[in-house]
Amino acid sequence: MPSSSISFVKRILNAINDLPDAERRLAEFILDFPGDLASYEARELAGYAGVSNATVSRLVRRLGYSDFSAARHSVRSEKTLGSPLMLDAKQRDQPDTIAAGLAYSHASLDATFAALSDQALNDVVQWISRARMVWIAGYRSNQAFAAYFRWQIYQFLPLCQLIPGPGETIAEHMAHFEKDDCLVVFGVRRRVRQVDLLLEHARQTGMKTVLITDHLYGETKTVNRVLRCDTKGPGALDSHVAVAAVCSLLITRLFHASGAHGRRRLVAMEAAHEQADELAQN
Template sequence: MNSTSAQSFLARVRESLPSLHPTERKLAEFMLDFPGELASYSASELARLAGVSNATVTRLIKRLNYQKYDEARRQVREEKQTGSPLFLADRATGIEKLFEARAEQGQDNLQRTFARLSEPQVAAITQTLLSARKVWVVGFRSSHAVASYFRWQIFQVKEDIHVVPHAGDTLGEYIASITPQDLVVIFGLRRRPAHLRDIITQTVATGAPVLYITDEALAEHKEVTWHIRCACTAPGPLDNHAAVIALCHLLANCIMETSGASGRDRLTAIEAAHDAFGEM
C-alpha cells in the first residue's frame, strides 16, 4: 500500500511543493488556497481556473500519488464533508451578493430545522430540563460558545446547569458525577473533535437522558434520547448557526413559560440582586 494513502489531500500537496516545476507549483498553490474547487470541477475546468494546461494537472495528480484525477477529487469531497473552512471557501464575490445569499440561507436553515421539530418532542425536552437534578452542557470548539449561550439562557430559571469541563479539568471528573436523574446536553457542531464519539458513549452509559444537538451533516444518533439536527448550510467557508441559536432561544422560552411560580420567583430574585448591586 502506498505510504501516502492515509495522508490528507492538503498534506500531499504541501509535501510536494519543494520538488515541483514552476507551472505545477502554480497549480499546487491554487489548490492550497481553494482545495474545495477540486470537488466541483473537471480537470480541464481546474486547469482553466488555475491558468495552467491540462497536462500540468495530469502531471501534478501523478506526483501526488493518485492514480487518476477522480481519485483525488473523491478524497477532496470526503474531506470537504468535515466542514473545514478552507475546503468550503471559494473565490471572492461581491459584498452585496454575500449579504443576500447569507440572509436567504439563514431563513432556509431556520425553516428546515423547525420543520423537523414536534411539539411533543420539545415539551418532553422542556420538562426534562426543568425536572433534572442537574443539567450538564458540553461543547468543544465552536460548540463551546453555543453551549455557554444555552447555559446562560436556561440559568435564568434553572440554577443547576453547568458547562463542562472547566478550564484545567477533564471530563472524567464530571462523567463520574452524572446520575440518571440528570440531563446532559451535548453540542456537536462540525468540525467535531474525534473523541466526541467516546464522550457520547460514556455519557449514555451513565443512564442520564442525552440531548444531542448537531448540524444535519451527521446521521441520526440512535443511542441518545433526542438528536436534533440543525440546518447549518452556508454559501461560504463558515457554517451558518442561526438555526442553532434559534433552537436555544425556543427551549429557553419554553422553560420560562413552563417553570411557573418557581421560575418567576427566581427571575424576581435575580432582578432584586441586580438592583442591589446597581448592575443594570
C-alpha cells in the same frame, strides 16, 4: 499516519517544495480555492491553471491518488466536514449583500424548523426540567453556544453546569454523572473526538442525552434526541443563525415549563440585582 487519512491540502503542502515547475504552478493555483476541485473536470482545471492535462494527472498521482476522480472524491468528502478552506469558492452563488445574507438566514431557519417536531422538543424540555443535574458541554465554537444556553436557563433552573470549565478535564465531570441527570451537548461541525466519548459514557450511565448539531450529522443510537440545525452559509464559514434560534425556542419552553418556581427564581434574581446595584439603567 496512514496516507488515506492525510487531507488533500496537507498532501499538497508536504510535496509543494519538491514539485517540478508546472506541477508547482498547478498546486499553487489549487491552494487558493482547494474546495473548487470538487466541481472541476481535469481538463477544466488544467485550462484554468494554464498547464497540460498530463500535468494534472502527474500531480494527483504524486499526491497519492490513483487518478483525478479519486482526488476529487477526497475533496468532496472533506467539504462535508466543514473546513472553511474547503468550503470557500472562487465563484460565489450570490453577492455579499444584506439581502443575500437575509435570504440565507431565512432558508437556514426554514430548513431547521421544518425538521423539528414538537414531540422532540417536549421530550428535551421534560428531561431537562426533571433532571437532578443538567450538564451542558461544547468544544471550540460550540463552547459559546453551551455557555449561552447554560447562562439563560440558570436564571430559573439553577442545577445546571457548563463542562469542562477552565483548567478542568471532561473525565472529572463524567465521574459524577448519574442516571437521573441530563446531558446537553452542542456539537455543530467541526466536532472534536471527545464529543463521541462523552455521549457514549452518558449512554452507559443511563442518563438522557441531547445533541444539538448540524444538518449533516448522521443517524445515531447513542443519543436520545438529536436536534439538527441547518448551518449552510453564503461563504466559507458556517451560519449559526439556526443554532441560536433553536436555543431560544428551548429556553422559552423551559422557562414556561418551570412554572411558579422559575418565576420565583427570577424575582429573587431581580431583587439581588437591585441590591447589588450592578446593572446599568439604560
